[in-house]
Amino acid sequence: MASRQYRRARADLGSSARRRLDLLPPGALQHAVLDHLRAYPDTDFSVAELANALRRPNSRSAISTACRHWVATGHAVQTQRSTNRYQAAPAVTNDAVPE
Numbered sequence: 001m002a003s004r005q006y007r008r009a010r011a012d013l014g015s016s017a018r019r020r021l022d023l024l025p026p027g028a029l030q031h032a033v034l035d036h037l038r039a040y041p042d043t044d045f046s047v048a049e050l051a052n053a054l055r056r057p058n059s060r061s062a063i064s065t066a067c068r069h070w071v072a073t074g075h076a077v078q079t080q081r082s083t084n085r086y087q088a089a090p091a092v093t094n095d096a097v098p099e
Contacts, residue, residue, distance in 0.1 A: 030066040031058060037076055037088040044079040044087040 022083050024032075032054050037045065047064045067086045070076035079085045 007063070011050065028068060029054070029062055033063055033066040034070055034075055034088075037086060041088045044085040046083055046085050050086070 033050055036050060045053070047060050047067065049061050050067070051060045053089055054063070056063065064084065067076060067078075067084070070089075071078050071086065075087050075089055076086050079087050
């Protein structure tokens with residue numbers, strides 16, 4: 001019953017208000033991308049595949065930026081440049097791994 005009330009209340013909100021409910025705290029999407037890459041270390045993902053896996057299909061640009069960030073910091077590798085596919089880097093040896 002409570003979930004039905006929540007859905008009804010959410011449906012009554014405008015689209016911008018619904019979007020605000022779906023906002024993540026700063027840095028959360030970036031860490032979710034790294035967590036997903038690390039959960040499947042032998043698989044490479046496109047930005048679209050990551051967006052769908054994280055249930056954030058409208059966040060492809062932010063996910064692409066997160067992937068580039070993790071590549072720059074050495075926590076991920078870009079396996080295919082033409083299709084922008086990313087994979088978790090082999091285990092990082094320093095202690096600067098983000099939490």
